[in-house]
Amino acid sequence: xxxxxxxxxxxxSLKDEIxxxxxxxxxxxxxxxxAGTAVVGRVQLKTRKTLRGHLSKIYxxxxxxxxxxxxxxxxxxxxxxxxxxxxxxxxxxxxxSWVMTCAYAPSGNMVACGGLDNMCSIYNLKGKDGNVKVMxxxxxxxxxxxxxxxxxxxxxxxxxxxxxxxxxxxxTGSQKTVxxxxxxxCMSLGVxxxxxxxxxxxxxxxxxxxxxxxxxxxQTFGGHESDINAIGFxxxxxxxxxxxxxxxxxLYDLRSDQELITYQDSGIMCGVTSLAPxxxxxxxxxxxxDFNCNIWDSLKAERVGVLSGHDNRVSCIxxxxxxxxxxxxxxxxxxxxxx
Amino acid sequence: MTINTLSQDxxxxxxxxxxxxxxxxxxxxxxxxxxxxxxNQRLLITVIPHAMTGVDIVEWxxxxxxxxxxxxxxxxxxxxxxxxxYPLKEPxxxxxKADDSSYRFQTPYYWMSTRWxxxxxxxxxxxxxxxxxxQGELIEYEKECYNALxxxxxxxxxxxxxxxxxxxxxxxQRRKADRIVLECQEQAYWLVNRPPPGTQDSIDHGPERRTxxxxxxxxxxxxxxxxxxxxxxxxxxxxxxxICLESYVKYCEQYQPHDPIMQGCLPSNPWITDxxxxxxxxxxxxxxxTKLRVERWSFCxxxxxxxxxxRKEFLTYLEKEFSAENLCFWQACEDVRHGETxxxxxxxxxxxxQFLAPGASRWVNIDSKTMExxxxxxxxxxxxxxxDAQMHIYFLMKKDSYPRYLKSELYKNLLARAIVPQETxxxxxxxxxxxxxxxxxxxxxxxxxxxxxKAKNSxxxxxxxxxx
Numbered sequence: 056x057x058x059x060x061x062x063x064x065x066x067x068s069l070k071d072e073i074x075x076x077x078x079x080x081x082x083x084x085x086x087x088x089x090a091g092t093a094v095v096g097r098v099q100l101k102t103r104k105t106l107r108g109h110l111s112k113i114y115x116x117x118x119x120x121x122x123x124x125x126x127x128x129x130x131x132x133x134x135x136x137x138x139x140x141x142x143x144x145x146x147x148x149x150x151x152s153w154v155m156t157c158a159y160a161p162s163g164n165m166v167a168c169g170g171l172d173n174m175c176s177i178y179n180l181k182g183k184d185g186n187v188k189v190m191x192x193x194x195x196x197x198x199x200x201x202x203x204x205x206x207x208x209x210x211x212x213x214x215x216x217x218x219x220x221x222x223x224x225x226x227t228g229s230q231k232t233v234x235x236x237x238x239x240x241c242m243s244l245g246v247x248x249x250x251x252x253x254x255x256x257x258x259x260x261x262x263x264x265x266x267x268x269x270x271x272x273x274q275t276f277g278g279h280e281s282d283i284n285a286i287g288f289x290x291x292x293x294x295x296x297x298x299x300x301x302x303x304x305x306l307y308d309l310r311s312d313q314e315l316i317t318y319q320d321s322g323i324m325c326g327v328t329s330l331a332p333x334x335x336x337x338x339x340x341x342x343x344x345d346f347n348c349n350i351w352d353s354l355k356a357e358r359v360g361v362l363s364g365h366d367n368r369v370s371c372i373x374x375x376x377x378x379x380x381x382x383x384x385x386x387x388x389x390x391x392x393x394x
Numbered sequence: 395m396t397i398n399t400l401s402q403d404x405x406x407x408x409x410x411x412x413x414x415x416x417x418x419x420x421x422x423x424x425x426x427x428x429x430x431x432x433x434n435q436r437l438l439i440t441v442i443p444h445a446m447t448g449v450d451i452v453e454w455x456x457x458x459x460x461x462x463x464x465x466x467x468x469x470x471x472x473x474x475x476x477x478x479x480y481p482l483k484e485p486x487x488x489x490x491k492a493d494d495s496s497y498r499f500q501t502p503y504y505w506m507s508t509r510w511x512x513x514x515x516x517x518x519x520x521x522x523x524x525x526x527x528x529q530g531e532l533i534e535y536e537k538e539c540y541n542a543l544x545x546x547x548x549x550x551x552x553x554x555x556x557x558x559x560x561x562x563x564x565x566x567q568r569r570k571a572d573r574i575v576l577e578c579q580e581q582a583y584w585l586v587n588r589p590p591p592g593t594q595d596s597i598d599h600g601p602e603r604r605t606x607x608x609x610x611x612x613x614x615x616x617x618x619x620x621x622x623x624x625x626x627x628x629x630x631x632x633x634x635x636x637i638c639l640e641s642y643v644k645y646c647e648q649y650q651p652h653d654p655i656m657q658g659c660l661p662s663n664p665w666i667t668d669x670x671x672x673x674x675x676x677x678x679x680x681x682x683x684t685k686l687r688v689e690r691w692s693f694c695x696x697x698x699x700x701x702x703x704x705r706k707e708f709l710t711y712l713e714k715e716f717s718a719e720n721l722c723f724w725q726a727c728e729d730v731r732h733g734e735t736x737x738x739x740x741x742x743x744x745x746x747x748q749f750l751a752p753g754a755s756r757w758v759n760i761d762s763k764t765m766e767x768x769x770x771x772x773x774x775x776x777x778x779x780x781x782d783a784q785m786h787i788y789f790l791m792k793k794d795s796y797p798r799y800l801k802s803e804l805y806k807n808l809l810a811r812a813i814v815p816q817e818t819x820x821x822x823x824x825x826x827x828x829x830x831x832x833x834x835x836x837x838x839x840x841x842x843x844x845x846x847x848k849a850k851n852s853x854x855x856x857x858x859x860x861x862x
Contacts, residue, residue: 062617069624076628083636092643100655103665121673139664207732224735236619249696250732268778272623274630281412291645293638310633324418335649336642337656354643377676379654380665394655394665 077313085316085356095352098338098360103380106136106390108143113384114170114370119159121377125166126384127157133168135159135180138382138392145187147178160205165190167211169200175213177225193223195230202243206250206267214241220255222267232270236263242284248292256283262297262307276307278314285329289353290336296353298327298341306353318351320358329371334378342369348383362393413476413507420478423454424499430454435482435496440571445482447494467492477506480582488585498575504583512587515554518543520584522558535590648693652686660684661815669818678702685812692800695792699724707808711799719756720787720795723749727784731777742775750783760786 111130118124122139131152135145153171160166169175175193182188198216205211206222210231214220220234220241239258246253252273256262262283264274281300289296294315295307303319304327318339325344332339332353339351340362348369350360367386374381380394423429435445448470455466471490473479474497481487482496490497502508521540524531532540544551565573650656654663664670675684683703691698691707698704705721712718726749730741749758750768760768764782771779799805 059614059617062614062621066617066620066624069621069628073624073628076632080632081635083634083639085639088636088639089643095656098655139670209732209734226735236623268781274627275623289642290649291641293641308633308635308638311635311638312627312630312632313635315635315639324414333653333655335646335653335656337646337650337653354646374655377654378652379659379663379672381655392665394663 077311080311081313085354089354092354094355095337095359098350100350100360100362100381100393102364102391102393104138104141104392106138106141106392107388108134108146109388109390111388112367112370112386113388113390114155115157115168116371116373116382116384116390117157117159118373118375118382119161119163119166121375121379123159123163124373124382124390125157125159126371126390127154127168127170128388129154130388133157133166133178135166136390138380138390145180147187149176150189156200156202158203158205158211160208162208164208165205167203167205169203169213171199173197173199173215175200175203175211175223177211191225191228193225193228195221198240201241204244204246204253206246212244212246212253212267214244214255216240218257218259220244220253220265222270232267234263234265234270234272236272236275237261239282242282243286245287245295247288248290254286254288254295256286256297256299258282260299262286262295264295264309274309274312276305276314278305278307279303281326285327285341287330287332290332290334296330296332296339298330300326302326302343304330304339304341304351316353316356318353318356323349328369331372331374331381333374333381340372340374340381342372342383344368346385348372362391364391365389413505416473416476416478417505417507420473420499422458423451437482437496437574440574442482442496442498442571442575445496445498447496448491449493451479451490451497452492463492475586477504477582477586480578480585482578488582488589498578500582501579504579506586512583514543514547515550517584517588518547518551518554519557519561520580522554523562526555526558526562533590539588652690661818667818671815671818675813675815683808683812685809685814688805688809688812691805695788695796698796698799707804708795708799711802711804712795714804715795715798717795719749719758720791722756723758724784724787724791727780727787730780731784735777738777739775742772742779745780746772758783758787759790 106126109126109128109130109132111128113126113128116124116126122137123135123144124138125133125135127133129152131149131154133145133147133149133154134143135147136142137144147166149168151170151172154168155170157166157168164181165177165179167175167177173194173196176189177191177193178187179190180187193211193213196213196215196217196219198218201214201216203211203213209225211223211225212220213223218235218237218239218241221230222232222234223229224231234255237255237257237259239260241255241257244253244255251268252264252266254262254264260277260279260281260283262276263272265271266273276295276297279297279299279301283297283299285298287296288294289306293309295309296304297307298304302323302325303317305314305318306316307313308315318341323343323345328342328344330339330341337353338359339353340348341351342348346363346365346367346369348362349358350362351357352359362383365383365385365387369383369385371384372381380392382390382392384390430446430450432444432446435442451470451473452463452466455461455469456463459466461469467490470479474481474488474490478500479490479497480500481489482498517539521532521536521543524536525540547554565576568576659672661671661675662669664672674680676687680703687701687703691701691704698708705725709718709721712721723745726741726745730738730745733741748754748756750760750765751757760783764786768780768783
């Protein structure tokens with residue numbers, strides 16, 4: 056018992072030293088620095104399309120390219136939409152209706168989903184006979200699947216309620232690397248633009264940056280006061296943006312290894328459920344529990360717009376790869392495309 | 395949302411967001427218009443105001459949040475467990491019954507967020523009051539606590555007894571209904587903060603908290619890993635925040651013309667005008683690219699490599715310089731990294747034969763150290779075995795060929811010829827607009843034509859976005 060107490064104290068004191076080292080490179084506040092930057096002005100986006108078809112709460116949406124996206128709903132369906140024409144390209148029935156996440160492969164050949172069944176199911180969209188079938192069921196997690204993202208047609212990363220993230224080989228269905236270190240459910244993950252690293256946000260209030268090749272946690276970021284629900288990379292890959300139940304979003308810079316900007320407002324008291332940066336990174340769109348989506352100026356840390364139109368919580372949000380439009384999915388069973 | 399206790403002193407901070415959420419719900423439940431309908435409840439011969447039944451609570455939750463019975467019962471139960479609602483009638487335990495049992499909202503004075511942690515002194519006074527009021531009213535575990543407290547804070551015991559007597563005297567002067575309510579409130583508070591043995595302590599345990607803690611053992615092994623991680627983290631090089639912030643400002647500025655949400659796009663945004671020319675003009679196989687696209691290749695090397703057309707142009711340039719094998723090698727390595735696992739050995743073998751073997755037809759120039767390491771790794775090929783060599787060639791191209799390409803005639807020529815699309819304006823007259831929904835009635839159409847004219851003149855925006 057004495058040894059463990061000593062170890063714990065040592066870990067704590069090292070943490071304090073790290074905090075001091077981080078403070079030492081804080082030479083300028085955000086306000087001072089962006090004083091000269093032009094103001095964005097009011098950003099007003101309109102709903103351009105409404106995708107109707109789900110019968111229950113939508114939990115996740117992910118863009119494949121500038122027009123195709125996949126959405127998952129607890130009515131037990133995975134729908135691939137051509138959002139421009141609002142046609143349903145595929146409506147895939149799921150074995151388990153308790154789905155919490157979905158993902159589109161960058162190649163457009165596959166989609167994946169998972170949830171309370173603790174599995175990640177991969178579906179092949181380009182099967183020979185035109186039918187969409189389950190290609191693989193990746194099972195090894197001992198907790199629910201909160202998020203998944205494809206690296207390519209052969210590898211996928213999943214985050215789970217069992218506090219770990221896993222890199223899978225889709226072909227063999229085996230776990231290639233287990234990323235363990237979080238102390239709470241991993242709620243969300245994001246892959247870096249260069250595919251060498253990924254970030255995970257968890258219920259232990261921290262975000263971790265992992266090296267995909269050697270499985271090590273490279274950096275840990277704290278500061279949130281509650282579960283981190285949403286996470287994403289800033290488009291240049293040098294920063295991580297997190298959204299939390301403590302009603303704030305934070306930007307953590309990877310090079311200075313610390314939080315640089317917090318996006319919060321005394322008028323917002325409900326948690327962030329999802330977030331997505333615009334193509335240039337200047338705008339951050341964040342979905343909240345109070346049925347709205349706030350648009351933040353990422354440099355000035357001010358709210359510059361609101362997307363209101365859903366009748367229930369906004370559970371997921373995504374911006375197209377070409378930055379043209381953003382899609383919000385809600386518990387009111389509708390998806391809306393805005394720009 | 396979790397109520398968690400990772401460390402003793404961290405308890406309150408970690409619970410606050412959850413408690414705040416609960417309290418917001420409790421407040422909305424007490425809203426005079428939209429909240430639960432409260433009524434008077436008869437308790438023997440006394441009438442207690444502002445009471446509600448268990449069924450009221452459950453039904454209100456079902457209606458407000460569109461959830462199932464089971465979920466509403468569970469949520470209601472949580473309110474009682476954390477002391478925000480208490481039962482009126484005996485037996486007073488922290489359980490929600492979805493029948494006509496009476497409940498009341500706990501006064502904010504006793505909320506966990508305002509009155510935590512519960513002090514020993516207060517508990518002593520409470521037990522002393524109970525003891526004085528009716529000798530032998532203390533239950534077994536309460537007797538034990540009372541005796542333990544008596545020993546522990548013996549020096550202030552006179553104060554305790556005096557306070558207890560004073561509070562009892564004051565309460566006797568209150569109306570019976572008030573007295574009963576105050577007693578109930580106090581009792582509920584202590585049921586939460588000093589739970590009887592055998593019941594779960596709601597402060598230390600949130601739902602499923604036990605199973606969560608066993609997933610990650612906070613043992614010596616864990617702390618050793620933490621120390622190692624922290625040591626490495628401490629030693630890392632940290633860039634000044636001013637430099638980092640500056641890089642974001644620059645990045646946003648540079649990409650702003652490419653961000654359609656910020657700055658629109660030419661010829662027009664397909665989502666707004668239903669005209670897909672933009673996508674046609676920026677597709678992979680277009681004959682002549684747009685100016686913006688060609689400009690973007692100059693932002694950084696990855697932008698050039700990520701665009702298939704950019705890669706093609708760059709390859710043409712490299713062929714002129716007789717260094718095309720570098721790009722081909724890089725592409726082959728990418729294929730290994732992102733391709734099928736089963737094909738890796740054969741692909742790696744191909745790469746070796748074409749690019750790395752002595753006398754290979756497209757031999758790439760890698761430094762001897764990297765070459766040695768790569769050749770060693772080829773004995774046991776895996777997905778990342780070519781990473782070092784690929785990185786070396788990547789940097790070679792980035793530092794040498796890429797900057798020269800940007801200054802070359804080939805690039806400048808393309809940039810000059812690149813298209814700047816004409817803006818196609820949205821047609822004003824509503825009849826001309828392609829109808830995405832069923833056509834409006836003619837009467838409505840003339841109205842909207844007028845409105846459109848008005849909207850164009852004034853600066854107000856008639857969108858679905860709301861004012862801040």
